[in-house]
Amino acid sequence: MPAYKAPLRDIRFLLNEVFDYPKHYAGLSNGKDADPDTVNAILEECAKFCEQVLSPLNRSGDEEGCHFDNGTVTTPKGFKEAYAEYVAGGWQGLSHPTEYGGQGMPMSLGVIKTEMLGSANWSFNMYPGLSLGAMNTIMQYGDAAQKALYMPPLTEGRWTGTMCLTEPQCGTDLGQIKTRAEPQADGTYRITGTKIFISAGEHDLAENIIHIVLARLPDAPPGTKGISLFIVPKIKVNADGSLGERNSVVCSAIEHKMGIRASATAVLNFENATGYMIAEPNKGLEAMFTFMNSARIGTAIQGVCHAELSYQGALAYAKERRSMRALSGKKEPDKVADAIIHHADVRRMLLTQKAIAEGGRAMIYFAAQYADHMVNGILEGDQKKYKYWDDKLGFLTPILKGFLTEMGLEAANLGIQIYGGHGYIKEHGMEQIARDARISTLYEGTTGIQALDLLGRKVLLMTRGKAVREFTAQIAKFAVEHMRNAKLRRFAADLARYAAEWNVLTMRVMLAARKDRDSVSAASHHFLMYSGYVTMAYFWALQAAVASQKLAQGGEEKPEFYKAKIATARFYFDHLLPRAKGHATSMVKPSKSVMKLPVEAFSFDY
Amino acid sequence: MPAYKAPLRDIRFLLNEVFDYPKHYAGLSNGKDADPDTVNAILEECAKFCEQVLSPLNRSGDEEGCHFDNGTVTTPKGFKEAYAEYVAGGWQGLSHPTEYGGQGMPMSLGVIKTEMLGSANWSFNMYPGLSLGAMNTIMQYGDAAQKALYMPPLTEGRWTGTMCLTEPQCGTDLGQIKTRAEPQADGTYRITGTKIFISAGEHDLAENIIHIVLARLPDAPPGTKGISLFIVPKIKVNADGSLGERNSVVCSAIEHKMGIRASATAVLNFENATGYMIAEPNKGLEAMFTFMNSARIGTAIQGVCHAELSYQGALAYAKERRSMRALSGKKEPDKVADAIIHHADVRRMLLTQKAIAEGGRAMIYFAAQYADHMVNGILEGDQKKYKYWDDKLGFLTPILKGFLTEMGLEAANLGIQIYGGHGYIKEHGMEQIARDARISTLYEGTTGIQALDLLGRKVLLMTRGKAVREFTAQIAKFAVEHMRNAKLRRFAADLARYAAEWNVLTMRVMLAARKDRDSVSAASHHFLMYSGYVTMAYFWALQAAVASQKLAQGGEEKPEFYKAKIATARFYFDHLLPRAKGHATSMVKPSKSVMKLPVEAFSFDY
Numbered sequence A, B: 001m002p003a004y005k006a007p008l009r010d011i012r013f014l015l016n017e018v019f020d021y022p023k024h025y026a027g028l029s030n031g032k033d034a035d036p037d038t039v040n041a042i043l044e045e046c047a048k049f050c051e052q053v054l055s056p057l058n059r060s061g062d063e064e065g066c067h068f069d070n071g072t073v074t075t076p077k078g079f080k081e082a083y084a085e086y087v088a089g090g091w092q093g094l095s096h097p098t099e100y101g102g103q104g105m106p107m108s109l110g111v112i113k114t115e116m117l118g119s120a121n122w123s124f125n126m127y128p129g130l131s132l133g134a135m136n137t138i139m140q141y142g143d144a145a146q147k148a149l150y151m152p153p154l155t156e157g158r159w160t161g162t163m164c165l166t167e168p169q170c171g172t173d174l175g176q177i178k179t180r181a182e183p184q185a186d187g188t189y190r191i192t193g194t195k196i197f198i199s200a201g202e203h204d205l206a207e208n209i210i211h212i213v214l215a216r217l218p219d220a221p222p223g224t225k226g227i228s229l230f231i232v233p234k235i236k237v238n239a240d241g242s243l244g245e246r247n248s249v250v251c252s253a254i255e256h257k258m259g260i261r262a263s264a265t266a267v268l269n270f271e272n273a274t275g276y277m278i279a280e281p282n283k284g285l286e287a288m289f290t291f292m293n294s295a296r297i298g299t300a301i302q303g304v305c306h307a308e309l310s311y312q313g314a315l316a317y318a319k320e321r322r323s324m325r326a327l328s329g330k331k332e333p334d335k336v337a338d339a340i341i342h343h344a345d346v347r348r349m350l351l352t353q354k355a356i357a358e359g360g361r362a363m364i365y366f367a368a369q370y371a372d373h374m375v376n377g378i379l380e381g382d383q384k385k386y387k388y389w390d391d392k393l394g395f396l397t398p399i400l401k402g403f404l405t406e407m408g409l410e411a412a413n414l415g416i417q418i419y420g421g422h423g424y425i426k427e428h429g430m431e432q433i434a435r436d437a438r439i440s441t442l443y444e445g446t447t448g449i450q451a452l453d454l455l456g457r458k459v460l461l462m463t464r465g466k467a468v469r470e471f472t473a474q475i476a477k478f479a480v481e482h483m484r485n486a487k488l489r490r491f492a493a494d495l496a497r498y499a500a501e502w503n504v505l506t507m508r509v510m511l512a513a514r515k516d517r518d519s520v521s522a523a524s525h526h527f528l529m530y531s532g533y534v535t536m537a538y539f540w541a542l543q544a545a546v547a548s549q550k551l552a553q554g555g556e557e558k559p560e561f562y563k564a565k566i567a568t569a570r571f572y573f574d575h576l577l578p579r580a581k582g583h584a585t586s587m588v589k590p591s592k593s594v595m596k597l598p599v600e601a602f603s604f605d606y
Helices: A008-018 A021-026 A036-054 A057-064 A079-088 A107-141 A144-156 A284-289 A292-320 A344-379 A383-418 A420-424 A430-441 A447-461 A466-482 A489-515 A518-553 A560-576 A579-587 B008-018 B021-026 B036-054 B057-064 B079-088 B107-120 B122-141 B144-156 B284-290 B292-320 B344-379 B383-418 B420-424 B430-441 B447-461 B466-482 B489-515 B518-553 B560-576 B579-587
Strands: A067-069 A072-074 A159-164 A180-183 A189-199 A208-215 A228-233 A235-237 A243-246 A249-254 A265-278 B067-069 B072-074 B159-164 B180-183 B189-199 B208-215 B228-233 B235-237 B243-246 B249-254 B265-278
Touching: A008 A021, A008 A036, A008 A344, A008 A518, A008 A560, A021 A036, A021 A344, A036 A057, A036 A079, A036 A107, A057 A079, A057 A107, A057 A430, A067 A249, A072 A249, A079 A107, A107 A144, A107 A159, A107 A189, A107 A208, A107 A228, A107 A265, A107 A284, A107 A292, A107 A344, A144 A159, A144 A208, A144 A228, A159 A189, A189 A208, A189 A228, A208 A265, A208 A284, A228 A235, A228 A284, A292 A344, A292 A383, A292 A430, A344 A383, A344 A518, A344 A560, A344 B447, A344 B518, A383 A420, A383 A430, A383 A447, A383 A466, A383 A518, A383 B430, A420 A430, A420 B430, A430 B383, A430 B420, A430 B430, A447 A466, A447 A489, A447 A518, A447 B344, A466 A489, A466 A518, A489 A518, A489 A560, A489 A579, A518 A560, A518 A579, A518 B344, A579 B579, B008 B021, B008 B036, B008 B344, B008 B518, B008 B560, B021 B036, B021 B344, B036 B057, B036 B079, B036 B107, B057 B079, B057 B122, B057 B430, B067 B249, B072 B249, B079 B122, B107 B122, B107 B292, B107 B344, B122 B144, B122 B159, B122 B189, B122 B208, B122 B228, B122 B265, B122 B284, B122 B292, B144 B159, B144 B208, B144 B228, B159 B189, B189 B208, B189 B228, B208 B265, B208 B284, B228 B235, B228 B284, B284 B292, B292 B344, B292 B383, B292 B430, B344 B383, B344 B518, B344 B560, B383 B420, B383 B430, B383 B447, B383 B466, B383 B518, B420 B430, B447 B466, B447 B489, B447 B518, B466 B489, B466 B518, B489 B518, B489 B560, B489 B579, B518 B560, B518 B579
Parallel strands: A159 A208, B159 B208
Antiparallel strands: A067 A072, A180 A189, A189 A265, A208 A228, A228 A265, A235 A243, A249 A265, B067 B072, B180 B189, B189 B265, B208 B228, B228 B265, B235 B243, B249 B265
16 A cells, blocks of 8 residues: 655645635635644644554555444554544544634635545545534534534544435435434434444444434425434433433444445444434435535545545556566666656556546635635525525535546556556555545445536526536636637637537537436536536646746746646646547437337346 | 346347358358357357356355465365366367367357356356466467377366466566576476466366466577476376376465455466476467467456446346436336436446447457457468468457456446445445456556557557558448448448548557657557447447348347347447547647656655
C-alpha cells in the first residue's frame, strides 16, 4: 500500500491562488477564526495525523477486516488507538459550533479534513464520517434538550452516530420503508424493524452510538409522505448525559464486502427499541435531506481520495520499474531498460490519474464555498440564504458525486494497470484502492440516481435549464476573458464551444422529455458524464490560467508545479474532454434504443 | 453467484446462422468429424458439465482459495473431483490430434469449450487453459521422442503444463530474463532461476506438471535473441513414460490476489533442475510466440465470459428487485414498485452487458475460423498457409484481447452497479466477477502492450496500414450491400462512415509517426479502442442483418431472439459506438500532450 503523503502544495494552490479562500473566509459569519495561519496549522496537523497514524493502518485494516461475535464488533488492530488520537486532537468538531465543543470552523475545512482522512484510510474515515450526518441532523432538527444531550459527546467524538435508512427491500425507494414507530405514553416511541448496510452501525471505537432512524408512525400515510425520523441510542442516555441501560437494538451481522473491509457495515435489528422523535411527524425524509447536498460532497471526495492515493502509488512504481525502451530512443542508456514512465501510454495513465485527482479537488473546493454559505444560512437561521446556496450547490452535487466517483474508480483501476500483473497482487495495495473505490458509485445514491437527480430534478423540473444556463455563463465568461491569451486560447475556444453545446443539448433533452418521459432516464447517464467532463475542463482551464499568470510573474522557487498544471490541463483537453463527444451524441438518441425491447426478450436462455 | 446457463441459442445462432460453421468445418482438413450433429452433442455435453459441475464451485472456490503448505498447493474443495471428471470426459484433447489421444476437432470448438468453462468458473479454466499452451509448444517444436513422451498424458489431462516466462524483474520485457540453462554431458540442461506469476505452477489436480521455461544458455547473446526454451517436468519422466524422481523445481509461495483466487499463481524456484531443450538454441521466444495469437484469443474470451455471467446475474436481479416507478408511468401497478428493469438507465446497463457479451462472442467466433485455418497450416506442415492465416488473425488478436477484456471489465462492473449496494456484498457473487475479470487486462500482454502490438507492429510496421484497408474493405462491402435495406440503413450508413474514417486516422497516425516516434505510443490506446468499437459495430450489424432476414422469412418459433438482436444492435450503435468519436479526436493529438512534462514534474509533493 502506498504511504499517503498529503498534497499540501496543491491544496494551498487551490485555497490561496485559485479560489481566494482567505477572502472567502473573511466574509463568512463563522470564518473569522479561519485566518491563513490557522488554516495552515490545521492543514499541517491533519496531514501529519493522516500520514503517520491512519495511512499505516490502511492495508492491515483491509487484511484483518472487522470481527463480529454475537452482536459485538471489533475493529482491526490499531483502529481504536487511532480513533482515540483523532478524538484527542479535536478533529470531529472541526467544523461544528463552539457551543457544542467544536472548533467552529467553516464546513469547507471539514471537507479538506475528510479528503486527507479518506485518502489515507477510507475505511477509518467512515466512522467519523457517518457521525457527521447524525450531528448535522440533530443540530438542525433536534429540540433544545436533544441538542444539549447529544451534540457535545458527538462533537467531541466520544460517541458516534449513524444514518439508518436502508432496509432489505429498499435502498433508493425509501417509500417502501417498513420499520414501525409506536408512540408511548411517556412521549417516546417503540421502534421495530430491520435496517441493513448501516455503516459504523456497531463497533468498539466509542462509548455510545446514536442512530438516526427512518420509521413509520402507526397512522402514517403510505409512501415517502409517511416517514418520520427518530433518535435511537445504542445505550440509553440519562438526563444528566450519563449512560443508562442498553437499548434493544442489536447488531445481528456485519456484511462481507468487496472493499472498505475495516469499515463495519451492520445489520441492525430494532425490537421495541426506545426512540425519540426528531423533526415533525411524517416529515422525516425532508429533514434527512437537508444536509443531503453537503453530505454527498463528503462522498464525492472519495473519487479524489482514491485517485490521489492510486496516483501516488503508481507514480513511484512508474519511475522505478524498468521495461523496454521508449519508442523515441533510450532514455536511460546505462540502465537495463527505461523506467516505464518514459512510455507514452504509461504517461497517459498517470496523467489521467493526476487530472482526475487534481481536477476533482478543484471542483470540490469550489463547491465547498457554496456549502460554507449554505451552512451559514442554517446557523444564522436565514432560510432564504440557506435555500439560495443549497440550490446552487444542488446543481453541482450530483455532478460531483456521480462523475467524480466514476472517475475515481477509473483512476484506481489505472493504478493497478500501471503495475501490470503486480497490481493484481495484494501486497502492493493497489488492488485494495480499486476495491475500496468500488463502493463510491453505489452508496449515497448510485450514479444512476445522481444522473436522474441532475437531469430530471435539478435541471428540468426545478430550473427548466436555468441551472445550466447560469453555470455555462460563468464558463463562457472565462472563455471570453482568455480567448486572446496565446497560452490559454485553446482552452478558451474549447470551453466556449462546450458551454454553448451544453445549453443546446439541455434544450433538446427538455423538448424530447415533453413527449417522452422515458427519454429523461435514457439520457440521464450521458448528461451526467457530459456535464462532469465539461465542468472538470473549466476547472482545469482555471488552474492553467492561474499557473500561467504565476509563471509570467516569475520568481517562483519551484516553477515545475505550475508547468505541470498547464501540461495536465492540456492533457485533459486532448485526452479526456473528447469523451464528452460520445455522450453528447448518445444523450439525444431516442429512448426507444433502450426501451423498445420487451422485458421478456431480455434473455440469455431462449 | 449467478448459476451459469450456457447461452446455447446464441452460440448456435453464430455457428449456424451468422458464420456458416458447417461449411467452414467441411472445408477443413481436420473438420470432417465436426459435422453439425457432433458439434451439437459436444456443445450440449460441455454446457451440462459447466452448469452442473463447474458453476457450483465458482463462489466456494473464491471463498476458500488455494492452500499453500511447504511447497504443496491444495486447490479448493471440489476442484480435484471436477478436474477428474473433466479428464474422464476427454475434454482436454478436444481440439488436439487423435494420434496423441485427442478428439481431433478444429481449434474453434476448443475456443467455445473455453468460453463455457471460463464463464462457469474462470479459476478452474486456468488449469487446463495453461496446459494448452504447453501442449501447443511441444506439438509444434518438440522432437519425436518429446512428443511421444509428453503429448499423450497432457492431451489426456493426466498431466498439466505451464508457461514459465515472467521473472521478478521482468514480465513484458523478456529480454531481461536471467534464468540460466547449463548444458550437461548427457544432452540435458541444468536450469536455475526464479519464475513468478506461474498460473497452475503447482497444484494437486494432476500427477505431473510439465513446465515450459524460458532461459539463457551460458554463451547466449544478450536480450531477446539469447533466450532458449526448455521442458522442465515437475517429476522426471522415465523413457517408458512412467514417473521417476522429483525434479529440483520448488514452489516457494503462491500469490494472494484480488481475484481468480481458486487459481494457484506460483513462484517457482528452479535449482539445477533437469531440463530438455525444445526448439533451436536462442530461438525460444520465436517458438513461444507461434501460438501467441491463438493463445491470446483464449484470454480475449475472458471478456465475453465475465460479461455473460455478470449479465445473467444482473438480469435476474433487475426483473425481481422493485424500486420506484418508471418515469413513463406505473408498469406493475399491483406491485409495491416497478421492477428496476423498467428504468431506462438500468436497461442501458443491461444492454451494455448484453452488447458486450454477444458482440464479443461474434468477434471471437469470427476470428476462430482464422485460427482453424492457421492450425491447419501447422498440422499440414504448410508454412505459407500458417503464415497467411496467422497474419490475418494477428491483426484481430490485439483488438480482441485488448478491447474485449476492457469491455468485459466494464460489463462486470455494471453487474455490480445494477445490484446497487447489494453488488458490493460477497454473498451475491457479483463483485467476484469484477475481481476475476480484473486480471484479464493485465496478463498475456497488458492492454497497453496490445495497443502497441496493434498500431506499432501489426498496422504500421508489418502492413503499413494494409491490415486496416483490408478489414475496412470488408466492412464497407457489407455497408454498401445493406444501404438500401430500410431496416439496416442506419447501421450501414454509420459503418461506411467509420470504415472510411478508420483509414484516414490510420494514415494520419502513420504520417505523424514518421516525424515523432512517441506519437505511436501516445495514439495506441485510442487506436485500439477505436478499432474495437468499430469492429464490434460491424459484428452487431452483421447479426442484425441475419436476424432481420430471419424475421422476414417468418415461421420462427421464438422470434423475440431475433428482435432482441436487432434492438441490441441499435442500442450498440446509439450508446456505445459513439465513444469512438472521443478516441478518434484524441489519437491525432500531438504526442507532447503526454510527453512534454519532464519526469521530475510528475509529483504530488512539490
